[in-house]
């Protein structure tokens with residue numbers, strides 16, 4: 001059975017923490033490849049002024065272009081309205097019923113999952129792969145993973161990986177303060193941000 005990862009995110013902008021998480025998921029869940037899937041109208045971020053989908057998409061393309069295991073998916077960008085993961089998984093599963101999907105998240109997303117739309121469908125149609133993030137202890141993650149597995153009869157793989165203290169918010173703040181974000185994002189993403197004068 002084909003095993004396909006989904007790395008969903010607002011990617012405002014994509015950064016090395018996302019790539020690091022995806023690489024560990026690829027390796028530890030033994031995935032065939034990973035779809036990088038930028039959201040159009042991210043749930044829970046509707047009130048935040050998010051950069052245009054075009055810029056976010058272009059930066060994702062640049063960040064993953066050298067890795068043949070990372071593939072861009074624009075299916076959430078082509079859907080109007082708020083894009084919920086349960087709906088996306090239904091579409092993907094209908095197209096490829098024999099593929100096993102692995103939805104990749106960081107700790108903050110895992111902690112919020114009971115508030116997602118229709119988490120039961122997410123667990124029915126995918127295996128969750130979760131990586132740690134600073135501010136969340138392994139103990140907290142294990143507890144949440146156990147709770148979700150029991151409540152939704154789901155499966156969660158907790159990744160063994162070092163925590164990377166990078167967030168898109170931190171990058172936006174640093175750029176606004178004229179601080180370097182070199183090595184926070186791939187060099188080509190950095191060039192793109194500078195060329196288009198983003199987040200200043």
Ligand SMILES: Nc1ncnc2c1ncn2[C@@H]1O[C@H](COP(=O)(O)OP(=O)(O)OP(=O)(O)O)[C@@H](O)[C@H]1O
Pocket residue numbers: 008009010011012017018021104105106107108109131132133164165166167168169170
């Ligand atoms: N440094 C990181 N380590 C592990 N997971 C991460 C990291 N950064 C982001 N993620 C995960 O990647 C997914 C997409 O994240 P998103 O695009 O919202 O980035 P973010 O850095 O959390 O953004 P923001 O700071 O704007 O909230 C989420 O599931 C998030 O938990």
Ligand SMILES: O=C(O)c1ccc[n+]([C@@H]2O[C@H](COP(=O)([O-])O)[C@@H](O)[C@H]2O)c1
Pocket residue numbers: 007008009010011037039042043044045083084085086109115116117
């Ligand atoms: O479906 C939901 O209700 C839902 C709620 C919050 C987040 N998500 C998904 O989780 C991924 C990470 O979200 P975010 O907001 O941290 O970028 C992204 O693919 C979102 O579409 C999904």
